[in-house]
Amino acid sequence: xxxxRRAGRVRRRALRGLRRALLRSHYRVQxxxxxxxxxxxxxxxxxxxxxxxxAALESAVRDHAPRVRxxxxxxxxxxxTLPTATRRLVPGTAAxxxxxxxxxxxxxxxxxxxxLVKRKGQILVHTPPGTPLAYAGLDLQxxxxxxxxxxxxxxxxxxxxxxxxxxxxxxxxxxxxxxxPGRYRTLEYGRPRADRFHTATPQDVAVLRDSLGVPAGxxxxxxxxxxxxxxxxxxxxLDLERVVRRLGPRFVILSRTVRPDxxxxxxASDRVVDVSAHPDVMALCLASDALVTDFSPLMCDYxxxxxxxxxxxxxxxxxxxxxxxxxxxxxxxxxxVADSEDELIEIFAGGRWCGPRAxxxxxxxxxxxxxHDDGRAAERVVRxxxxxxxxxxxxxxxxxxxxxxxAAAAPETPVVSLPPQPAVF
Numbered sequence: 398x399x400x401x402r403r404a405g406r407v408r409r410r411a412l413r414g415l416r417r418a419l420l421r422s423h424y425r426v427q428x429x430x431x432x433x434x435x436x437x438x439x440x441x442x443x444x445x446x447x448x449x450x451x452a453a454l455e456s457a458v459r460d461h462a463p464r465v466r467x468x469x470x471x472x473x474x475x476x477x478t479l480p481t482a483t484r485r486l487v488p489g490t491a492a493x494x495x496x497x498x499x500x501x502x503x504x505x506x507x508x509x510x511x512x513l514v515k516r517k518g519q520i521l522v523h524t525p526p527g528t529p530l531a532y533a534g535l536d537l538q539x540x541x542x543x544x545x546x547x548x549x550x551x552x553x554x555x556x557x558x559x560x561x562x563x564x565x566x567x568x569x570x571x572x573x574x575x576x577x578p579g580r581y582r583t584l585e586y587g588r589p590r591a592d593r594f595h596t597a598t599p600q601d602v603a604v605l606r607d608s609l610g611v612p613a614g615x616x617x618x619x620x621x622x623x624x625x626x627x628x629x630x631x632x633x634x635l636d637l638e639r640v641v642r643r644l645g646p647r648f649v650i651l652s653r654t655v656r657p658d659x660x661x662x663x664x665a666s667d668r669v670v671d672v673s674a675h676p677d678v679m680a681l682c683l684a685s686d687a688l689v690t691d692f693s694p695l696m697c698d699y700x701x702x703x704x705x706x707x708x709x710x711x712x713x714x715x716x717x718x719x720x721x722x723x724x725x726x727x728x729x730x731x732x733x734v735a736d737s738e739d740e741l742i743e744i745f746a747g748g749r750w751c752g753p754r755a756x757x758x759x760x761x762x763x764x765x766x767x768x769h770d771d772g773r774a775a776e777r778v779v780r781x782x783x784x785x786x787x788x789x790x791x792x793x794x795x796x797x798x799x800x801x802x803x804a805a806a807a808p809e810t811p812v813v814s815l816p817p818q819p820a821v822f
Contacts, residue, residue, distance in 0.1 A: 424497070427499055428499075428514065433500060436501060437466070437467050437503070439451045440470045440510060444470065444475075446471050447469065447471075447475075448590075449506060451505065451524060455467050455483060457776050458779055465502075466484065470496070470497075502520045502783065503519065503522070504521075506524045507523075509554060509558070522563065522782055525562065525563070526694075527697065528569050530724045531623075556577050560581055561583075562582075565587050569585075588701070588767075589775035591679070591698050591774070592772045592773065595798075595800050599804070605684040609681075609684055611684060612649065617649050617805070618685065620635065620652045620689045621690050621695050622710070626720060638666065643746070648668070650668065650669045650670070651685055653675065684804075685803075686705075686805040687745075687803075688704070689708075689709055690709075691708060691726070692722070700766055711736075733752075770798065771793040771798055
């Protein structure tokens with residue numbers, strides 16, 4: 398019996414080796430065939446499902462370049478997240494390698510696309526993960542806690558494959574061009590993933606809130622702190638149940654925190670909803686009425702919604718020392734600042750979270766980090782990369798930045814919408 402099991406393992410290893418060899422040969426053959434200019438392949442970090450900047454760009458391709466076919470590589474269990482018009486591919490299969498070899502365009506948020514041997518004429522569009530408030534790229538070489546096991550040589554190999562990098566603001570452009578140096582062209586057109594903030598309707602927001610269990614009329618606070626690379630255990634600086642008890646029945650907290658693999662979710666109540674496993678952070682932003690965060694780049698996306706942002710952190714010095722900061726939010730806050738849990742409660746109970754000073758701070762922060770967001774960032778990228786139309790980065794006038802209003806702050810009278818405007822070129 399033991400010999401039989403051993404022989405079975407040997408056969409399985411041999412079959413896996415043969416399969417890998419056949420797939421490598423298949424990929425080499427496919428790379429000899431012409432590129433298909435009517436095909437775009439999308440792939441995201443962790444072979445994840447439909448979301449983020451790549452999803453916004455995929456939707457824009459179908460809207461503005463309908464003759465171009467799109468395909469998305471992800472795990473089979475996530476295929477249900479993809480639009481029906483998008484071809485589903487399983488990473489590592491022959492179909493996926495064919496798309497990897499012959500697609501004229503590849504869109505990804507990965508630094509390095511696994512298995513890709515970039516061909517002459519193949520165009521790779523990279524979408525960075527967010528606004529770099531903390532150190533990134535080569536600057537992490539002196540930050541071992543934040544860098545973890547980053548292979549900087551491999552990182553630069555990936556950068557060498559990029560043709561276009563999509564950014565949302567001048568700070569992101571200058572930072573990425575310095576810490577991720579390459580021959581790519583930066584498309585400072587706004588954040589494609591934030592287009593939803595301008596195209597969603599109040600009805601869309603109501604559906605999202607209902608799906609999360611947010612009661613009608615409640616103020617939903619999204620709590621989304623940044624991960625702590627320098628800690629082995631998660632940071633728990635807020636007693637969320639105490640916060641909602643003190644604030645009263647009008648408030649609900651949506652808690653999105655990063656945990657080590659395998660750690661259970663927080664015990665949720667009817668007023669503290671654990672959304673840590675929710676796949677779509679942009680949907681959580683739309684469903685909420687305010688954001689509480691510390692150093693998370695999410696605040697730069699959220700500012701485009703023009704909804705209140707409150708800062709809270711009790712380990713500012715430790716975070717800055719371990720991670721390094723390009724922008725300290727406490728020096729240019731997007732809203733009210735709380736130095737303790739009690740002060741955070743007072744900010745919401747006393748109305749400072751949405752007061753005039755918080756509004757002025759948010760407006761300045763929004764002008765700095767969301768100058769191009771108007772719901773058409775993905776369209777601008779598609780028109781530039783796929784259709785060959787030239788676009789210059791252009792600050793969008795405030796009158797054209799009209800995100801969907803928060804549910805708890807929705808006006809009783811109908812909102813007068815501006816007529817649709819063409820993309821700015």
